[in-house]
Amino acid sequence: MKIKLMENAISEEEIDAAIACLRSGEYTQGKLVDSFEKRFAEWNNSKYAVMVNSGSSANLLMAFMLKQKYGLKDGDEVIVPSVAWPTTVYPIIQHNLKPIFCDVDESFNLDIASFKRMISPKTKAVFLVHLLGQPAKVDEIMKICKEKNLILMEDCCESLGATHNGIKVGNFGVMGSFSLYFGHHMTTIEGGMIVTDSFELYDLLKSARSHGWVRGSPRKDLYSNYENKDFLFDMLGYNLRSTNLNAAIGLVQLKKLDESIKIRLNNHRHFLNKIQKLNLKVQKVDLDETTSFSLAVIFNTKEERDYILKSLGKYEIESRPIVAGNLLHQPVFKSLKVKSDKTPMADIIHYRGIYLPNNQFINSEKIDYMVDSIGNLLQDFRK
Ligand SMILES: Cc1ncc(COP(=O)(O)O)c(C=O)c1O
Structure with missing residues (x-):
């Protein structure tokens, strides 16, 4: 009996959907990505979802938002659990913020006593990880975040569908990231998603994943004097987009x-x-x-x-x-x-x-x- 960490979850139905996408000629991020995002957000009971090309990219954009939206300064501290994936932490460092590592508890998630010990006047945020499908101690963490005025972000890359008090993870912090890598709860082969209930974050995340582009954003109204609003850029960004092809697979996977x-x-x-x-x-x-x-x-x-x-x-x-x-x-x-x-x-x-x-x-x-x-x-x- 052979037992593998990852099995191929792509069936004929996903292959048919991918072929239909190829036949449509509409390959790059477009309507299928839009509808996958909409369905994903509905499934997770979140207001908005933004598809990117990996869970790591989702984390990168979320860390970027700590500066872009929340105004964190170089050297501000972000609490992280010491058992996480490297790309939970890299984006914090890549944005000139300082990760502060805490111990974990028997659920392998952030240990509350260690978290409390490591808070300093420079601590501005927590990048919580829900490890291996088990949610962290969300109630206590949210309470501390409220008392200390800390921003909570959730890395749910291993925990799609985990709940606390009946609420799905990703809905406790200001944003939550998911990985849709092969072998995860569902897959788009490579892929990631960010959920949020904030329209402002949703709007900024969409621009940040796509060159800092304003296209499609109500922010365009702020630039009435700019001559070509289809090619307007007002913030730093990356290209972390996914494609319709991946979204076609995701739409089938979501049903299962x-x-x-x-x-x-x-x-x-x-x-x-x-x-x-x-x-x-x-x-x-x-x-x-x-x-x-x-x-x-x-x-x-x-x-x-x-x-x-x-x-x-x-x-x-x-x-x-x-x-x-x-x-x-x-x-x-x-x-x-x-x-x-x-x-x-x-x-x-x-x-x-x-x-x-x-x-x-x-x-x-x-x-x-x-x-x-x-x-x-x-x-x-x-x-
Ligand atoms: C906790 C955690 N965060 C982030 C990631 C990165 O996701 P991806 O492999 O889609 O970049 C992973 C990968 O599985 C993960 O386990």
């Missing part, structure tokens, strides 16, 4: 999303029952909230973890370290000499953690096989 999330959740429930017999720690998830990206396990020692990670291939089971581990151990952040709290839990995740595949093609039989295989390997290791 609820079902995929349901399967992942059932798998996770089964996994939690089954893994109990091995007496190992797992990511603490709330099955009423999580959207399950993968099945994360913490072993007793680094040596045990390394042995399992190395040996699972024998059983044709793919596995990997948890996200990028503790980012503070990555050479890129070491060389940048970033500021951080102590991170004992992130270290446990880094040195003793792995995650196993979960997706809409996994079932209880495959989970039994994965857990039994780990059980066998643990016995071998302990001999």
